[in-house]
Amino acid sequence: MQWTNKALLLVAALGLAACNNPNRYGAGGAGGAGGAGGAGGISSGNLGDVNNPASIAYFNQRVGDRVFFTLDQSTLSPEAQATLTKQAAWLAKFPEYKIIEEGHTDERGTEEYNLALGARRASAAAQFLIAHGVASNRIRTISYGKERPVATCDNESCWSQNRRAVTVLSQGAGG
Amino acid sequence: MMFKRPLALILALALAGLALPGAPAAQAAPLKLRLTQGVIEPLPYALPAFIADGAAATQVAQQITGVIADDLTGTGLFRQIPSSAFISKVTNFDAPVRYADWKAINAQALITGAVSVQGGKVVVKFRLFDVFNGAPLGEGLQFAGPVDTWRRMAHKVADAVYSRITGESGYFDSRVVYVAESGPKTNRVRRLAIMDYDGANTSYLTDGRSIVLAPRFSPDGQRVIFVSYQSGFPHVYMMDLATLQERRLDNQPGTMTFAPRFSPDGRSAVYSLERDGNTDLYSINLSSGQTQRLTQAPSIETAPDYSPDGSRIVFESDRSGQQQIYVMSAGGGGATRISFGPGKYATPVWSPRGDLIAFTKQDQGRFYIGVMKPDGSDERLLTASFLDEGPTWAPNGRVIMFTREAPGSDSMPQIYSVDVSGRNLKPVPTQGGASDPSWGPLRK
Structure with a gap:
């Protein structure tokens, strides 16, 4: 079993993460206020211009708003740590943003366990950000379990996209 | 009364044939069962x-x-x-x-x-x-x-x-609470709904603006306990079915609560509480609001349910490295693992008769609904599919409903029922997608 504190001992020293995020609007984490909750999870927050390094769009796409996990695990891979390290650096530059760290699972599990597993993932990502300088009072975690997949085919290519933690930015909101 | 026996006997034998080998009901069975060669004639x-x-x-x-x-x-x-x-x-x-x-x-x-x-x-x-x-x-x-x-x-x-x-109580005059689902998988609308056991008389208890999960009937059928994201975060709520008024049960800041179940006397509930990524079991007194922590482990403890006499709690934990089923005293303390077959075991639910525990099993990419005795013996799998999950018992402990979902990006979950023998598997007719059933008591 992998616990958050073990992951924190690892040093993230890799370069850019190789993940791209083709569907960043589908996770109940569309950026802006209200990423969490609501039937749609779609908010109308202003993402800004992706070329503006201070924008949510820049954070989501250039920094990378999400990290991925292997089956049943909440350990942060080297790629995940690299992405979160960049997130922490960006968040240090833009302290006006608060964060909801969303944990998600694939659909190949039972509902209750997946909620708990999603919480582990959200917490692993949040603890990493905190260890890298993000104030803990800026972060709240939430688990959606398997209720908000971004990819819906029936094989590993989709399931691996759904096993994720997404850093959703908001300005002052976030219950 | 002397005339009652033959007709009652014939079907009692049929039921015994459906029961577990070694179950108490089997003692009267052998002679007649041989006549049917194990085939149950309705x-x-x-x-x-x-x-x-x-x-x-x-x-x-x-x-x-x-x-x-x-x-x-x-x-x-x-x-x-x-x-x-x-x-x-x-x-x-x-x-x-x-x-x-x-x-x-x-x-x-x-x-x-x-x-x-x-x-x-x-x-x-x-x-x-x-x-x-x-x-x-x-x-x-x-x-x-x-x-x-x-x-x-x-x-x-x-x-x-x-x-x-x-010679057993029926289950037809009963209701089921469940989650009605609509919309695409990436953005499902989930509403609390209630229907008769046969799918008739559906009504909706929430409006679909917030995700809802895991509705569970109170033993008297008057209340429902469930998980809602209405605050932005998942928490356990209790709703009075007569007034539709609801209240949140546990208000510890920075936590998430889920997987609730009423105790058999309806006075308390058991649930999972997550803090800093770790999930443990708690109980709450529903009148005083006092909570009690039941487990303290770095592993996931969830999906708890009481034994019918209220003395024990069955739950799942991944403390061994993957999901397995455990039984402990209702007050917490040491737990005994009861599931040992291949694969993962989850969502244990105690039969109202006390004789069996139903569960979800995952093994090699398939999902199963099964039953075992409370000591873990005599495991039997009743169903198998791409995704079967979340059993709930009929009030007489003879039938199980559960959620089944077929593969496909457009598939919708559907509630199925199956006899505890594994026979008579069939979908329950619902309006649209339906999941997470909880079968309520026989109505008065």
Whole structure:
């Protein structure tokens, strides 16, 4: 079993993460206020211009708003740590943003366990950000379990996209 | 009373044959079971259309007869003899029964009834006869209620018939709370819904603006406990079904609560609470709000349920490295692992009879609904598919409902029911997608 504190001992020293995020609007984490909750999870927050390094769009796409996990695990891979390290650096530059760290699972599990597993993932990502300088009072975690997949085919290519933690930015909101 | 035995015995034997080997019910079975070679022949019954007392009752008498037939035949234990085979006509509820006419068409049970409508009320009378013994099986019974409760009266007749023939209580006059689902998988709308056990009389309890999960009936059927994201974060709420008023149960900041279940006396609930990524079990006194932590482990402890006597809690934990089922005292403390087969075991639910625990099993990419004894012995898998999950017991512990979802990016979950024998697997008709059923008690 992998616990958050073990992951924190690892040093993230890799370069850019190789993940791209083709569907960043589908996770109940569309950026802006209200990423969490609501039937749609779609908010109308202003993402800004992706070329503006201070924008949510820049954070989501250039920094990378999400990290991925292997089956049943909440350990942060080297790629995940690299992405979160960049997130922490960006968040240090833009302290006006608060964060909801969303944990998600694939659909190949039972509902209750997946909620708990999603919480582990959200917490692993949040603890990493905190260890890298993000104030803990800026972060709240939430688990959606398997209720908000971004990819819906029936094989590993989709399931691996759904096993994720997404850093959703908001300005002052976030219950 | 002496005439009651043969008819009751035949079906009791059928039920024993469906039960676990070694279950208490098996002791009376062996002799007769050999005759059927393990094949259960549904018991043939005749159900002439209930007599309408007056034109106002014509339609409802037909409808009630139809629901009784659906209930009984739907169990897989009874087979309705088509009315085209009938020799006798039943035109007078109090006229003597011509047993020979029913025996000739091989009816073992005969159900007769009459329906009248008086001042906005429906009155249903019925009698049950043991045809081969030429005698009534129990007294005639009468139910009366508002016209719009006619389905309940039909269910009550069917419950009485089931109960008299099997010697066990029925489950037809009962309701199910569940989650009604619509919209694409990436953005599902989930609403709390309630329906009769057969899918009729659906109504919605929440509006779909917030994700809802895991509704569970209170033992008295008056309340529902469930998970809602209405605050932005998942928490356990309790709703009064009469008023639809709801309140959040646990308010510890920075936590998430989920997987709730009522205790058998309805005075407390057990649930999972997550803090800093770790999930443990808690209980809460529903009147005082006092909470008690039941487990303290770095692993995931979730999906708790009480034994029917309230003394123990069954739950799942991944403390061994993957999900397995454990039993502990209701006050917490040491837990005993009871699942040891290949794969993962989850969502244990204790039968209201106390004799079995139903569960979800995952192994090599397949999902199963199964049952085992509370000590983990005699595991049997009842279903298998791409995704079967979340069993709930009928109030008499003979039938299980669960959620099944087919592969495909457009698939919707559907509620299925299956006999505890593994027979009679079928979908429960619902409006749209449906998941997470919780079967409530037999109504009073």
